[in-house]
Amino acid sequence: MTPPDDPGFGLYVHWPFCAQKCPYCDFNSHVRFGGIDEPRFRTAFLRELEHTAQRLGPRTVTSIFFGGGTPSLMQPETVAAILDRAAELWHVAPDAEITLEANPGSVEAGRFRGYRTAGVNRVSLGVQSLRDDILKSLGRIHSVAEAKAAIEIARTTFDRFTFDLIYARPKQTPDEWRAELREALLIAGHHLSLYQLTIEPETPFAALHAAGKLIVPDEDTAFALYDVTQEMTAAAGLSAYEVSNHAAPGEESRHNLLYWRYGEYAGIGPGAHGRIVPDGVRNATSTERNPESWAALVERDGHGIIEDTPLTRAEQADEMLLMGLRLSEGLDLQRLAQLCGAPLPGKTVSELTQQGLIETIPGTQRIKASGSGRFILNEIVLRLALDLPTEKLPSAAE
Known part of the structure; x- marks a missing residue:
């Protein structure tokens, strides 16, 4: 594994x-x-x-x-x-x-x-x-x-x-x-x-x-x-x-x-989503949802992709937060900082920890949502994301 x-x-x-x-x-x-x-x-x-x-x-x-x-x-x-x-x-x-x-x-x-x-x-x-x-x-x-x-x-x-x-x-x-x-x-x-x-x-x-x-x-x-x-x-x-x-x-x-670890995957077939990294840039992809229309596009163009969008670093950070905080192994803060170009501010992490919504995993640079935090995961992600760099940095692979 x-x-x-x-x-x-x-x-x-x-x-x-x-x-x-x-x-x-x-x-x-x-x-x-x-x-x-x-x-x-x-x-x-x-x-x-x-x-x-x-x-x-x-x-x-x-x-x-x-x-x-x-x-x-x-x-x-x-x-x-x-x-x-x-x-x-x-x-x-x-x-x-x-x-x-x-x-x-x-x-x-x-x-x-x-x-x-x-x-x-x-x-x-x-x-x-x-x-x-x-x-x-x-x-x-x-x-x-x-x-x-x-x-x-x-x-x-x-x-x-x-x-x-x-x-x-x-x-x-x-x-x-x-x-x-x-x-x-x-x-x-x-x-x-x-x-x-x-x-x-x-x-x-x-x-x-x-x-x-x-x-x-x-x-x-x-x-x-x-x-x-x-x-x-x-x-x-x-x-x-x-x-x-x-x-x-x-x-x-x-x-x-x-x-959940924010890896790379390709979506194949009608309505499939992907997160791919061609040429060092992470893209969000999706294909035509209607099966017969998708097949016709593939027959014409070789693929059925209708969305192929480079993600900014801020967008990638939001996705990584939402995915990684779902895991019991938690989110790797060092990897997040590498992706964003800046570390996650410690003040917000401390506040959420004091409120019992996230936990720091001892001996690691990882955080995870607590049991109660998992019920309001979107709110936690929003609070953390607001403290990340807001400028539209160029998309980049890790």
């Missing part, structure tokens, strides 16, 4: 199709009831990979993540073609983590074996709840029985696996969550992702929330649910290495750590 001071280089591959759109989801996902032309999209993925490699030059790939959408709707042959082409274009580290997201309803043992043969060595299952009535209210199309079956297939097929649950749901109590989480920990591997439900703009849940028909737990209840989460996962040996992610030591998601 790459050390904290060497985040590595990753590829994010976005498969934008789902069998059904969930009412809480604001990801770039699309339903195509008439089916899709998978060979066309496979060819487009390969072309965009080639364009990215030509632009970036040599890299050592430390992680590849197939996200979505529902990547487990892809044929294993498509996954294999993408991984094979990536290995032709770059050096892929022998211990590279290669993750594929899957929905339990689309899990088949044969298909999972196909992904394993293609090179996938880690799977992430979108379970979301271990209660059938809750799954229905979340718009999920799988059952608890299917979720548990998928977990067992993942356990016996891949070296590593994880699954997601959503809590802080309407009317959920700490006792109810404690019982569900206890059940989850009994069947978990060495990693769990546990997310509080958030109401995302322009989703069906947002409309219900605005109409008063969907009420999420208040702040005190949400905090109590968070406390239950931290207590139970820590007791099970899966402590929080990030706000919503829990793992045994050494079992953290390497690809997600790359994001």
Whole structure:
């Protein structure tokens, strides 16, 4: 695994199709009831990979993540073609983590074996709840029985696996969550992702929330649910290495750590985002969100990128603060100073520490958000960012 001071280089591959759109989801996902032309999209993925490699030059790939959408709707042959082409274009580290997201309803043992043969060595299952009535209210199309079956297939097929649950749901109590989480920990591997439900703009849940028909737990209840989460996962040996992610030591998601450590990653596919460093300048990239329009752009230009913006040092500092403070290992202040061209003022750090919102990690030049600070992370980042240099310094790589 790459050390904290060497985040590595990753590829994010976005498969934008789902069998059904969930009412809480604001990801770039699309339903195509008439089916899709998978060979066309496979060819487009390969072309965009080639364009990215030509632009970036040599890299050592430390992680590849197939996200979505529902990547487990892809044929294993498509996954294999993408991984094979990536290995032709770059050096892929022998211990590279290669993750594929899957929905339990689309899990088949044969298909999972196909992904394993293609090179996938880690799977992430979108379970979301271990209660059938809750799954229905979340718009999920799988059952608890299917979720548990998928977990067992993942356990016996891949070296590593994880699954997601959503809590802080309407009317959920700490006792109810404690019982569900206890059940989850009994069947978990060495990693769990546990997310509080958030109401995302322009989703069906947002409309219900605005109409008063969907009420999420208040702040005190949400905090109590968070406390239950931290207590139970820590007791099970899966402590929080990030706000919503829990793992045994050494079992953290390497690809997600790359994001939070502010590493370099290329986004491939419709609606994929990237942070790449061509020619020593860090750029924010994003691709066309509509799948068919993206494919047409790739066929015409070799890529579907519609945003490619150099980031100022101030913008990079803001992003690094937001990412790094999420981690239990904290944010490297020396690296931040190198990026910004100036150190973070000690006065603000002292004030936030005295208020119990951030903590200095003993023996290091690192700070992290405290348990209570994680609830107001955006406010902490804003306060720290206001004390960083405000002039529009030129973008630069570290």
